[in-house]
Amino acid sequence: MNRIDQLFQQKKERVLSIYFTAGFPKLEDTLPIMEAIEAAGADIIEIGIPYSDPIADGPTIQDSNMIALENGMSLKVLFEQLKEMRKTVSIPVVFMGYLNPIIQYGMENFCAKCKEVGVDGLILPDLPMQQFLDEFKGLFDKYELRNTFLISPQTSEKRIREIDQHSNGFIYMVSSHSITGAKTGISDEQVTYFERVAAMDLKNPRLIGFGISDAESFSKVSQYSNGAIIGSSFIKKIKDSKNLKEDIKTYIQEVIR
Amino acid sequence: MIRVDEKGFYGKFGGAYIPEMLHPNIEELRENYESIVATEEFQKEFKLLLKDYVGRPTPLYFATRLSEKFGAKIYLKREDLCHTGAHKINNTIGQIILAKKLGKKRIIAETGAGQHGVATATVCALMGMDCTIYMGSIDIQRQRPNVERMRILGAKVVPATSGSQTLKDATNEAMRQWINNPVDTHYIIGSVVGPHPYPEMVARFQSVISEEMKWQLLEKEGNENPDIVVACVGGGSNAAGAFYHYYNVPQVRLVAVEAAGLGISSGKSAATTVLGTSGILHGSKTLLMQTADGQVIEPHSISAGLDYPGIGPVHAHLFDIGRAEFVAVEDEDAMNAGIALSRTEGIIPAIETAHALHALSMIEFKKDDVIVINLSGRGDKDLDTYIKWGGY
Numbered sequence: 098m099n100r101i102d103q104l105f106q107q108k109k110e111r112v113l114s115i116y117f118t119a120g121f122p123k124l125e126d127t128l129p130i131m132e133a134i135e136a137a138g139a140d141i142i143e144i145g146i147p148y149s150d151p152i153a154d155g156p157t158i159q160d161s162n163m164i165a166l167e168n169g170m171s172l173k174v175l176f177e178q179l180k181e182m183r184k185t186v187s188i189p190v191v192f193m194g195y196l197n198p199i200i201q202y203g204m205e206n207f208c209a210k211c212k213e214v215g216v217d218g219l220i221l222p223d224l225p226m227q228q229f230l231d232e233f234k235g236l237f238d239k240y241e242l243r244n245t246f247l248i249s250p251q252t253s254e255k256r257i258r259e260i261d262q263h264s265n266g267f268i269y270m271v272s273s274h275s276i277t278g279a280k281t282g283i284s285d286e287q288v289t290y291f292e293r294v295a296a297m298d299l300k301n302p303r304l305i306g307f308g309i310s311d312a313e314s315f316s317k318v319s320q321y322s323n324g325a326i327i328g329s330s331f332i333k334k335i336k337d338s339k340n341l342k343e344d345i346k347t348y349i350q351e352v353i354r
Numbered sequence: 355m356i357r358v359d360e361k362g363f364y365g366k367f368g369g370a371y372i373p374e375m376l377h378p379n380i381e382e383l384r385e386n387y388e389s390i391v392a393t394e395e396f397q398k399e400f401k402l403l404l405k406d407y408v409g410r411p412t413p414l415y416f417a418t419r420l421s422e423k424f425g426a427k428i429y430l431k432r433e434d435l436c437h438t439g440a441h442k443i444n445n446t447i448g449q450i451i452l453a454k455k456l457g458k459k460r461i462i463a464e465t466g467a468g469q470h471g472v473a474t475a476t477v478c479a480l481m482g483m484d485c486t487i488y489m490g491s492i493d494i495q496r497q498r499p500n501v502e503r504m505r506i507l508g509a510k511v512v513p514a515t516s517g518s519q520t521l522k523d524a525t526n527e528a529m530r531q532w533i534n535n536p537v538d539t540h541y542i543i544g545s546v547v548g549p550h551p552y553p554e555m556v557a558r559f560q561s562v563i564s565e566e567m568k569w570q571l572l573e574k575e576g577n578e579n580p581d582i583v584v585a586c587v588g589g590g591s592n593a594a595g596a597f598y599h600y601y602n603v604p605q606v607r608l609v610a611v612e613a614a615g616l617g618i619s620s621g622k623s624a625a626t627t628v629l630g631t632s633g634i635l636h637g638s639k640t641l642l643m644q645t646a647d648g649q650v651i652e653p654h655s656i657s658a659g660l661d662y663p664g665i666g667p668v669h670a671h672l673f674d675i676g677r678a679e680f681v682a683v684e685d686e687d688a689m690n691a692g693i694a695l696s697r698t699e700g701i702i703p704a705i706e707t708a709h710a711l712h713a714l715s716m717i718e719f720k721k722d723d724v725i726v727i728n729l730s731g732r733g734d735k736d737l738d739t740y741i742k743w744g745g746y
Binding site for chain 1: 361375516517631647648
């Protein structure tokens with residue numbers, strides 16, 4: 098059974114997914130960071146595939162992308178680093194990446210490699226739903242990859258229903274009108290949106306991301322969803338870390354306390 | 355037949371590869387722009403402003419001495435005489451009227467050399483709309499006069515500090531800010547790039563160029579079709595406008611001129627059709643300069659307006675099916691062609707446009723062929739570059 102499906106069967110509340118950029122802060126940090134995230138008690142690992150032009154990301158993740166690329170990260174290097182990850186990592190692993198580097202690698206090659214190393218799902222923010230259905234859905238299914246679409250406060254009810262129908266794994270709720278890392282604190286307006294979507298009784302679990310940074314925001318959004326995704330705030334914590342393992346443990350345990 | 359299909363593709367290129375957060379904005383635009391643009395009210399306002407404010411129609415000037423020099427009948431389509439000094443304003447006039455009809459309160463735009471930024475700041479001042487322009491921090495330093503023009507016009511100029519800090523990053527930043535302000539803001543893209551429907555919408559607003567060329571040529575030559583149309587291509591908006599009404603007239607040769615920078619194989623070039631491969635940039639599938647890993651390569655051209663790693667999807671398609679001839683002109687040849695036009699016809703062209711002029715020395719044509727060169731902009735903004743270049 099796909100690890101994402103398994104996770105949401107067992108755990109319906111306060112699911113924590115941690116995003117970080119592959120090859121950041123150092124090229125060889127990818128696997129140690131994943132192991133530390135699992136050891137600290139998070140539920141999903143979301144690996145960002147670095148890209149030169151990440152249009153949905155704020156300055157923190159942009160910087161981490163640039164540094165990772167300068168460090169020499171690429172899909173080829175990343176798959177090499179992850180070759181044996183399933184010996185030490187047991188929780189679900191999801192890739193988050195922009196379409197262009199994946200298309201250049203070759204979508205079928207990419208999907209096959211994902212299955213081979215044990216990746217469970219994909220979040221490709223600039224893959225339009227129609228293109229997914231027309232070109233890629235068959236491949237994702239063939240290699241048993243769960244596909245996560247994003248929704249935002251502007252997404253219409255009709256489109257949320259369509260997205261729910263074509264997603265599997267989970268739905269990524271963008272918490273506000275924003276790129277990553279832009280806003281902090283949860284407003285009443287956001288809560289109204291969370292409640293509206295929660296009341297739609299979707300078939301997929303929902304994780305809320307963008308602007309989640311600490312125990313308070315994690316607990317707050319978890320009231321209206323199955324959990325949350327933390328990215329920029331985690332990247333900031335590991336950027337200058339002298340002891341990745343220790344700092345990751347402290348940070349994650351503080352969030353889920 | 356060259357035209358965009360219902361999914362926003364020209365052949366293999368185009369589409370709308372955008373984050374879901376932008377989907378409502380793009381949908382709103384896609385669903386409404388054609389019907390709004392088709393109304394008599396829109397057309398009346400658009401045409402009146404193009405005439406009385408922009409100064410259209412722009413002359414189609416028979417360049418006597420240039421014609422003698424090259425042994426052909428060469429016409430210059432004088433977009434350089436438009437208000438603000440380039441064709442860019444044709445598009446910003448169209449989009450600002452559209453933004454008003456969509457009930458938007460704020461305008462954002464990206465700019466490289468600053469021409470599109472100035473054209474956007476101008477129409478925002480004209481319509482009393484709030485205006486923010488994103489510009490790479492390196493471009494802000496090298497295009498100071500245009501930055502000040504935008505500020506005088508009341509626009510806020512925000513530096514894009516990520517990546518290479520040039521046009522590509524300014525475009526990324528404008529898209530990010532649109533994600534942050536999706537409801538009240540319209541994003542005026544300056545070229546035939548971006549997600550559908552932008553490439554087709556911008557081309558339509560620029561198509562006034564070839565629309566005028568047709569009746570002007572009929573008047574002067576007794577035939578609305580020239581033998582050759584030449585235009586420079588960065589993203590490709592002036593070329594799209596100059597080619598638009600000739601896309602489907604096969605006897606008219608279309609010549610698109612890219613910037614070769616310091617030379618095709620120098621590593622400092624912007625010749626996308628030579629160096630690029632199919633990929634996704636700024637929301638559409640097109641030809642772009644990228645590494646084997648799919649990371650976008652920073653281009654180089656002496657002309658900031660051609661310093662872009664991709665081309666509009668319609669141009670990628672014209673290249674793909676062989677409908678347009680593509681040539682690449684190096685910095686040095688473009689500068690010399692700019693100085694030569696100044697001396698031959700008394701017109702100092704923008705350096706973008708100077709690339710198109712040098713193409714006359716590269717393509718084949720018959721004596722007495724009618725050639726129209728789209729003189730997309732004037733050289734005032736490039737004086738610093740001309741001065742540094744010297745050679746005159």
